Amino acid sequence: MIPAAFEYVRAGSVDEAVALLGRDEDAKLLAGGHSLIPTMRLRFSRPSLLVDIGRLDDLRYVTANRDRIAIGALTRHAELIRDPVLREHCAVIGEAAALIGDPQVRHRGTIGGSVAHGDPASDLGTILLTLDAELVARGPQGERTIPAAAFFTGPFHNALEHQEVLTEIRVPKAAGTYLKYVRRAPDWATVGVAAARVDGRVHIGLASMGPTPLRARSVEDAFADGASPADAAAHAADDTMPPADASASSEYRAHLAQVLVRRALENS
Amino acid sequence: MTRVALTVNGSRCEADVEPRQLLAYFLRDQLGLTGTNVGCDTTSCGTCTVLVDGESVKSCTVFAVQAEGCEVTTVEGLAQGDELHPVQQAFHEQHALQCGYCTPGFVMATISLLNENPNPSEVEIRDGLEGNLCRCTGYHNIVKAVQAAARAGA
Numbered sequence: 001m002i003p004a005a006f007e008y009v010r011a012g013s014v015d016e017a018v019a020l021l022g023r024d025e026d027a028k029l030l031a032g033g034h035s036l037i038p039t040m041r042l043r044f045s046r047p048s049l050l051v052d053i054g055r056l057d058d059l060r061y062v063t064a065n066r067d068r069i070a071i072g073a074l075t076r077h078a079e080l081i082r083d084p085v086l087r088e089h090c091a092v093i094g095e096a097a098a099l100i101g102d103p104q105v106r107h108r109g110t111i112g113g114s115v116a117h118g119d120p121a122s123d124l125g126t127i128l129l130t131l132d133a134e135l136v137a138r139g140p141q142g143e144r145t146i147p148a149a150a151f152f153t154g155p156f157h158n159a160l161e162h163q164e165v166l167t168e169i170r171v172p173k174a175a176g177t178y179l180k181y182v183r184r185a186p187d188w189a190t191v192g193v194a195a196a197r198v199d200g201r202v203h204i205g206l207a208s209m210g211p212t213p214l215r216a217r218s219v220e221d222a223f224a225d226g227a228s229p230a231d232a233a234a235h236a237a238d239d240t241m242p243p244a245d246a247s248a249s250s251e252y253r254a255h256l257a258q259v260l261v262r263r264a265l266e267n268s
Numbered sequence: 269m270t271r272v273a274l275t276v277n278g279s280r281c282e283a284d285v286e287p288r289q290l291l292a293y294f295l296r297d298q299l300g301l302t303g304t305n306v307g308c309d310t311t312s313c314g315t316c317t318v319l320v321d322g323e324s325v326k327s328c329t330v331f332a333v334q335a336e337g338c339e340v341t342t343v344e345g346l347a348q349g350d351e352l353h354p355v356q357q358a359f360h361e362q363h364a365l366q367c368g369y370c371t372p373g374f375v376m377a378t379i380s381l382l383n384e385n386p387n388p389s390e391v392e393i394r395d396g397l398e399g400n401l402c403r404c405t406g407y408h409n410i411v412k413a414v415q416a417a418a419r420a421g422a
Contacts, residue, residue, distance in 0.1 A: 001309055001310075002288060002290075003288045004288070005286065005287075005288055006287055006288060007287065008270055008287030008331070008333050010333075010336070030331075030334075033329065033330065033331070033334065034311065034329060037290075037329050037330070037331070038310060038311055038329065040288075041309070041310070050287065052333070052334065054334060078323075101311075101399070102314070102398045102399025102400075103324060103377065103380065103381065103396055103398070103399055104311075104314065104317055104324045104325050104326045104377065104399045105311065105326070105329075105399065107320075107323040107324060107325055107380075108325055108329070108330065185395075185398040186312065186398060186399060
């Protein structure tokens with residue numbers, strides 16, 4: 001499986017990448033490539049220009065201030081796993097990164113690429129939604145911050161404009177957990193459930209239960225009103241559209257979501 | 269065509285490649301290093317695993333142009349003359365292969381694993397090799413080989 005031909009340019013800075021994207025409406029950014037290249041090989045994606053930002057090492061960092069953590073968009077999954085700041089202040093991100101793909105994939109894949117790809121089964125996307133993360137994008141008009149709740153707009157679609165580059169992800173310091181059900185170790189989540197305590201309230205996120213990562217708002221409300229984990233988890237599939245595919249039927253996904261949400265709440 | 273310059277098994281090389289040329293096929297077809305196999309072609313089986321700057325990657329999912337300036341190591345770059353690399357020696361001694369097709373990928377993945385974790389537990393070995401598939405051995409002897417290589421200080 002060989003991708004369709006494309007032009008390749010390596011960007012030396014974010015601003016250069018923004019300008020290069022403006023050259024071609026079918027241009028795409030290449031970071032670690034571990035979401036994009038497989039889709040190009042299947043010819044689901046045929047960009048005419050690839051702007052490689054994979055060498056912009058100034059976008060590989062994790063820093064913390066008093067209550068927030070900033071993660072450079074090109075930080076790789078393997079770096080998220082071993083990062084001491086995340087381990088101390090938001091360990092769920094590294095714990096989820098450790099469940100993505102396999103070691104080879106985690107050596108190349110980046111948090112920004114994973115999130116911008118917008119797979120509804122994205123582990124990190126689900127966690128960012130659960131944490132009420134903010135995503136920082138830079139474009140021709142400068143920088144803007146997009147709340148995670150507004151970022152995921154549909155399957156493989158997000159709120160980034162064509163010329164915008166995702167540069168940073170900001171998350172609160174928070175305790176959380178991520179439970180992922182898969183049939184084989186490197187698979188995408190059949191269902192994934194994130195739980196995190198943010199500003200005293202438990203948030204629940206769902207992977208692979210609809211067209212984008214989703215929040216289980218009715219579970220959150222019930223739990224906040226004093227429902228037991230089991231009673232709150234009964235709402236896990238409310239307002240979802242679980243897909244049916246070779247891994248699982250919709251009904252099975254709805255069942256899994258309830259089981260995993262209950263376990264996640266019991267851990268919170 | 270795009271000019272790419274990189275180091276492969278310690279030797280500097282430069283070549284003109286199509287940007288869509290994948291590293292696995294660049295190594296095999298342009299450099300003649302056919303020790304790196306291609307199996308599933310979908311980032312699953314791991315037989316195309318090579319080291320890029322010391323870390324395991326699946327070379328079917330990296331464009332050759334992305335390896336510009338990098339140090340790439342394939343299975344051909346491991347032995348010193350007739351002396352096998354300790355991981356190769358351990359796979360040989362523990363009979364960690366049958367047909368051998370997955371072996372170059374397992375050896376490269378093992379080297380990367382032991383670089384990051386020189387004394388892995390059995391569970392850490394099995395998790396650490398989750399990106400590689402073997403359809404003959406049932407993995408038991410592969411795990412033994414990794415343990416032997418770790419003991420040998422590979």
